[in-house]
Amino acid sequence: MQERHEHDDQEREFDLRWADDAEHKEPSARARMLAARWKENPPGPVPFRAEPDHVARRQRRSGWVSTAIVLGCVAGVIVLLGYINFRTY
Known part of the structure; x- marks a missing residue:
């Protein structure tokens, strides 16, 4: 039975190599x-x-919004750390 299984594997490997080496692929x-x-x-x-005006309009708006959000978060962290530092003394 083992011999039959090995024979099937060899045939399958040959078929795969034959298919991979085909000149015309569908x-x-x-x-x-x-x-x-x-x-x-x-x-x-x-x-x-994309269209340049569409990209420029989207970048200009999202750039300002992103900058405002980042600066707001940084300011919030600074205020929070200052408050925590003030409360500990």
Whole structure:
């Protein structure tokens, strides 16, 4: 029985090597679906980066909000430590 199991493993390994070494590899189902869809209706060009005004507007607003939150937290910690230090004396 052990001999049969080893024989099956060797055949399976051979099949995997044969499949990996194949010259032509079939595309995945998603790749085939997209190729068929794009053949009839090709996608339009997509920019690599987002629109500059959209990014600038979002960064400007979130930058100020983030800065205010960080400075507020730092000020809160300083006040808290000062209060604790004042109470201990």
